[in-house]
């Protein structure tokens with residue numbers, strides 16, 4: 310087997326996705342799919358949920374350790390790898406350090422209910438073992454929208470979860486979906502998302518325009534006229550309202566889908582006014598006639 314073939318052999322799919330903030334770290338597949346898998350807009354969780362055995366993970370770690378011995382950080386693949394038992398996660402972290410001795414930190418995707426199921430003691434143990442950051446679908450701060458979209462948790466669980474992660478010293482990066490409330494909840498989405506985010510300490514916020522994926526329940530809602538999709542211009546306008554009301558510290562903010570073609574990014578709070586001005590300029594230039 311060539312080096313490329315050996316590398317490809319440790320992943321279930323030809324293309325391996327990880328959050329942009331984690332590009333450059335080693336990726337270890339610990340699970341496939343999402344243990345929830347019921348968000349109406351979601352197209353990411355096509356694989357049936359499955360957690361790999363320790364034996365399979367160890368086999369793959371041997372290959373990863375040989376191919377990428379210099380890596381210092383490992384991202385655990387799986388749509389919400391934090392749903393694995395703490396015992397199993399700690400075992401995988403220990404094995405990773407055995408095969409990749411330079412590794413000192415870990416990151417993974419997580420849902421807020423995964424955090425809720427862990428005790429403070431467990432979160433502390435994971436932090437001590439090197440769990441540095443979680444990447445979480447925040448989506449919206451509005452309970453109405455989270456309920457309609459069947460997210461499976463609400464703003465109370467999110468706020469409590471974030472406070473517990475803060476206490477454990479585990480960082481968190483969020484994705485926010487612009488337009489997720491459709492035209493019906495437009496201002497509510499912007500204001501409640503900003504309000505909830507402002508009570509937390511995310512290291513990063515990544516905004517993405519809502520996309521209606523084929524064969525999702527949300528696509529059916531659109532076809533039945535139950536969800537009114539916003540235009541890209543309206544989503545940028547919604548984002549402007551959200552950013553204007555957003556007050557966070559030491560947070561890297563980015564929108565990679567502004568008007569479906571531009572990227573806006575900067576550190577908050579320093580770059581807030583510049584980003585708002587950039588959005589205003591884009592809105593002015595592309596104002597619908």
Ligand code: SF4
Nearest residue numbers: 343346347348351388
């Ligand atoms: S938690 Fe994430 S991966 Fe799972 S169904 Fe919802 S959006 Fe999809």
